[in-house]
Amino acid sequence: MxxxxxxxxxxxxxxxxxxxxxxxxxxxxxxxxxxxxxxxxxxxxxxxxxxxxxxxxxxxxxxxxxxxxxxxxxxxxxxxxxxxxxxxxxxxxxxxxxxxxxxxxxxxxxxxxxRGSPFWWDEHEQLIGHANGAMKDKFLTTWRQLKTASADEREIAVASLRQQSGLPPGTPPDGRPLSxxxxxxxxxxxxxxxxxxxxxxxxxxxxxxxxxxxxxxxxxxxxxxxxxxxxxxxxxxxxxxxxxxxxxxxxxxxxxxxxxxxxxxxxxxxxxxxxxxxxxxxxxxxxxxxxxxxxx
Ligand SMILES: [Zn+2]
CATH class of the missing domain: 3.20.20.370 (Glycoside hydrolase/deacetylase)
Known part of the structure; x- marks a missing residue:
């Protein structure tokens, strides 16, 4: 049509x-x-x-x-x-x-x-997108882990993903919440x-x-x-x-x-x-x- x-x-x-x-x-x-x-x-x-x-x-x-x-x-x-x-x-x-x-x-x-931080799923997508092939294969696994994690657990897990991805700290993901x-x-x-x-x-x-x-x-x-x-x-x-x-x-x-x-x-x-x-x-x-x- x-x-x-x-x-x-x-x-x-x-x-x-x-x-x-x-x-x-x-x-x-x-x-x-x-x-x-x-x-x-x-x-x-x-x-x-x-x-x-x-x-x-x-x-x-x-x-x-x-x-x-x-x-x-x-x-x-x-x-x-x-x-x-x-x-x-x-x-x-x-x-x-x-x-x-x-x-x-x-x-x-x-x-x-x-509180001014990016949404965790945007950070996750950014970090996995920047990572190597083996980590990319774990996109859904790591996403599910982050979804059910407590705020503290998630912070630690995201920091670990950031380290593995090699992306410098302070690089904001695409998309941010309203201030x-x-x-x-x-x-x-x-x-x-x-x-x-x-x-x-x-x-x-x-x-x-x-x-x-x-x-x-x-x-x-x-x-x-x-x-x-x-x-x-x-x-x-x-x-x-x-x-x-x-x-x-x-x-x-x-x-x-x-x-x-x-x-x-x-x-x-x-x-x-x-x-x-x-x-x-x-x-x-x-x-x-x-x-x-x-x-x-
Ligand atoms: Zn929603």
Whole structure:
């Protein structure tokens, strides 16, 4: 399926797109990194094209508008909500200006405990990318070890990887989290809503109860104190959740929470298990085609 050259949708295609289900999209970065093992980045050009397609084909709404209407029987089937996970600085510098150009709202789920340090998975990718062949073969093994490590264990493991990789200390990886000032700037203006995405981005299932509560409660309190807003949404890190995490999210005062289950929203959707589709670095045509099929 092709679009007319200007990117405007032809009328029959527009009609076809009516009556779809509400969708929630997940982005992470709007950037062009040198390497992107986890396909987290969408280029600014492609992100702008995605928004132009959405402007023609769908109605972009705040995530809360979808979450709050699940019971109403009137979901607004052409509704699409845009979300970002993790809280990368490029969400402010590259994504926000494009959202503003289209007056499209979005929710950015922020991991609050980075304290200016890079995300561990970016450091891991950088170090393994710089390493020799034998270490490269251990990409997934070392990634899994780091994912389940405590903060202290991870620091030691990353330092060891750095030594083995031969990369000089102080070489930052591609992509960094928002600073506190950048977070404030991202939230200003009201178009971008901030949600929580854990303190340390730990996978919640399997955490002792006290730590699980901390990962869910603390970022809400931090963001609300910092930004003077109410934080309504939580996104489970890695999309991983269990019944305990859902109970704690509800008890913590969130109104909704997001998974990474890739399907459309329906009247049966639990507001604390909102499904979302991951968006890749797709061209205008590819994004439009997937959107027309509701990402099926
Ligand atoms: Zn994440």
């Amino acid at each position: 092709r679009l007319s050259t200007g990117g405007r949708l032809v009328a029959p295609l527009r009609r076809l797109w009516r009556g779809r289900r509400p969708l929630i999209l997940t982005y992470h970065r709007v950037a062009e990194p040198r390497s992107d093992h986890w396909a987290l980045a969408v280029s600014p050009k492609h992100f702008g094209e995605h928004l132009a397609v959405l402007a023609d084909a769908r109605r972009v709404v705040r995530l809360g508008q979808i979450a709050d209407r699940l019971d109403s029987g009137d979901l607004g089937d052409d509704a699409v909500a845009i979300t970002f996970d993790d809280g990368y600085a490029d969400n402010l510098h590259a994504a926000k200006p494009l959202l503003e150009r289209h007056s499209m709202p979005a929710t950015v789920f922020v991991t609050t405990g980075t 506190e000032d950048e977070l404030t700037a991202l939230a200003s203006g009201g178009l971008v809503e901030i949600g929580a995405h854990g303190v340390s981005h730990a996978s919640l299932p399997g955490l002792p109860h006290g730590l699980l509560r901390r990962e869910i409660e603390e970022p809400k309190a931090f963001l609300e104190a910092r930004l003077k807003v109410v934080v309504h949404g939580f996104a489970y890190p890695y999309g991983e959740w269990n019944a305990e995490a859902v109970i704690v999210a509800k008890a913590s005062g969130y109104r909704f929470a997001c998974t990474t289950a890739a399907h459309a929203v329906s009247r049966r959707t639990d507001p604390f298990l909102l499904p979302r589709f991951p968006v890749g670095n797709w061209t205008r045509e590819e994004f439009a085609g997937r959107l027309a099929r509701s990402f099926a």
